[in-house]
Amino acid sequence: MSVTTDRLESLVAALPDGVVVTDADRMEKYRQDRAFDPAAELPLAVVRARCTEDVQVAVRWAAAHGVGLVPRGAGTGLSGGATAQAGCLVVSTERMTAIEVDVDTRTAVVEPGALNIAVKQAAAEHGLWYPPDPSSYEICSIGGNVATNAGGLCCVKYGVTTDYVLGLTVVLADGTAVELGGPRLKDVAGLSLVKLFVGSEGTLGIVTRAVLRLVPAQRAPATLVATYASLDDAVSTVLAISRTLRPSMVELMDRASINAVEDVTRMGLDRSAAALLLVQSDEAPPRAAAEIEEVAAICTANGATEVVSTDDPDEAAAFVAARRMVITAMEPRGSLLLEDVGVPLPRLGELVRGIERIAAEHAVEIAVVAHAGDGNTHPLIVHDPTDADQTARAHLAYAAVMDLGIALGGTITGEHGVGRLKKAWLADQVGPDVLDLNRRVKQALDPQGILNPGAVF
Ligand SMILES: Cc1cc2nc3c(=O)[nH]c(=O)nc-3n(C[C@H](O)[C@H](O)[C@H](O)COP(=O)(O)OP(=O)(O)OC[C@H]3O[C@@H](n4cnc5c(N)ncnc54)[C@H](O)[C@@H]3O)c2cc1C
Structure with missing residues (x-):
């Protein structure tokens, strides 16, 4: 899609000063999201909308000129959904914060x-x-x-x-x-x-x-951290917990994730552990402590090497912060291809073992962090973008992990979205009839195809 500069001037004139940005330096920060897609391009302009009416003006202008629109929030997306395209308008909502x-x-x-x-x-x-x-x-x-x-x-x-x-x-x-x-x-x-x-x-x-x-408001939680010498034992624990209990958090970090976080925090995580589980209960006291005791017994029965529990809010917050920082802690190790594969809970073990196999087959590092209680994993494939061979192997591994997720009856994305990076696998997951249904809905609502062109479909 292309549009002449004089037509763009009609958009600039239709919106108050400062809403439309066309300066290349200022547009640079709207080019990529956190998927850091190397294919991202500078857009035609960025509309920094202040209200619904500004968005309407931008959309009507884009519809009249057949110009694509890329909506953008904070640009933290991991699937390239907010990646700018040449000739498109980025519609940023960053000023709409009420x-x-x-x-x-x-x-x-x-x-x-x-x-x-x-x-x-x-x-x-x-x-x-x-x-x-x-x-x-x-x-x-x-x-x-x-x-x-x-x-x-x-x-x-x-x-x-x-x-x-x-x-x-x-x-x-x-x-x-x-x-x-x-x-x-x-x-x-x-x-x-x-x-x-x-x-x-x-x-x-x-x-x-x-x-x-x-x-x-959520009650202050009771928290448990369990470490394992085997990833399989950690997964068995997750399944056993989910069969009988309903904690408010069941997160998993593998050895690579633990070490990346420990590199940053030096908080004393066990670098030799194959996996760490972080579990919280926010039930009313004394049930929270009792639920965590039941979780501790399950961890021990499933081979945990160490189980620590706490109701100290600061200590709990430090563990949760450690879990939350895995992706950012991994970023200095190289470029990341970020997966979001989820499976029905009973297949979590097959997924995690399969990811280990794929890492070995393609000779790439894959760290795994997971919202384990949901069966939703984030394999993080690390590669050096200046090494063409390693980058090619990382992309093969990325594809293999998604194929594995689909083969296990899972999804290519549990929460990050299809965006631009996962759309090649959408048909494999949902099948031709459902993909066609998706396309018919899209066609009915956006017949010109101007809304986030190139994303999802
Ligand atoms: C360190 C890190 C950890 C993360 N952890 C999680 C996690 O635990 N769970 C999780 O779900 N995600 C996680 N994410 C991914 C990301 O933060 C989420 O996908 C988030 O919802 C994106 O919000 P955003 O405002 O940054 O959206 P953007 O990246 O700006 O956009 C995301 C998508 O939404 C569309 N969009 C944005 N605003 C609008 C709008 N107003 N109208 C229509 N479409 C719009 C964009 O076009 C794009 O397709 C993580 C990201 C990072 C960097």
Whole structure:
């Protein structure tokens, strides 16, 4: 898609000063997201929208000129969904950060550029809690969370973003703004369109407001850390815990992840351990401590070499922070190809063993960190981008891990989205009929194909 500069001037003129950025240096930070896709290009312009109306102006202009739009929140996405394309408009919501909490309906009305952490903080001021907690919660936006249906660490008990979205304002491909849902816990009028837009990765519309469900504040958790000499034993523990208990966190780090974090924190993690499990219970006392004791017994019965539990909030927070930093701790080791493969829980062992096999076959390092209680793993494939042979092997391993996930009845993405990096595998996972259904929905809502062109489909 291309457009002449004089036409771009009509967009600049239609929006207030400073909303449209065309300077190459200033556009550079909107080129890539955290997938760091080398194919990312500078866009035609960046629209730093202040409100729904600005987004409408940009979308109407793009529709009139056949120009693609790449919606962008905080740019922390790991699948290349916000990767800019030459000739496209990036629509950034970073200036739309308003949050209003309503204690009577226990909801927050949030603009898409508000960071997840800001919503949590605003809710906490009223003794309330917004549960979805991607590891990136301090740096990612609600718009991005809605568009990717983000998950996180407490999702094993509390569900993912879609479980907390009651309403949306969405700007459609023709510039119309529609209000879907609202602050009602029950509402089944018409099709479930709110659910359709959650997780649609900017391909069906641009979210400019979300009505989010809040719940009472989470209780201080009891925390357990167990270390293992074998990854298999850690996985067996996860399955045994999930059969009988419902902790609020069940996370796994493998040896490479433990060592990467220990390199940064020097907090005394056991570098020789093959795996570490981090489990929390947020039940009301004394049940939390009792649940953690039951988890400890399961860990020991499944071969844990060390089991430590604590109700000291600072110590617990340090372990959770260690788990959250795995991806950033791995980044200095090379370029990362980031997977997000999930399987039905009973197949988690086959997935983890298969990843080890793939790493050996392709002679690449793959660290594994997992929202283990959800069966959702993040194999991180490390490679040196200046080494063409190693990079090629890393890409083969990336493909092999996704093929393995699909073969195990799993998904190529549990929470990061298909974006631009995983779309080659979408058909293999969902099959031709479902892919066609996806395409028909896309065609119905975006017949010109201007919304996030090249993503997902
Ligand atoms: C260190 C690290 C840890 C992470 N941990 C997790 C985790 O635990 N769980 C998890 O789910 N993710 C995780 N992520 C991935 C990422 O943070 C999430 O995908 C997040 O939801 C992206 O939000 P964002 O604001 O950065 O969106 P962006 O990266 O800007 O965009 C993501 C996608 O959403 C679309 N989009 C953005 N805003 C809108 C909008 N207003 N309307 C329509 N479409 C829009 C974009 O086009 C793109 O397709 C992690 C990332 C990092 C860097």
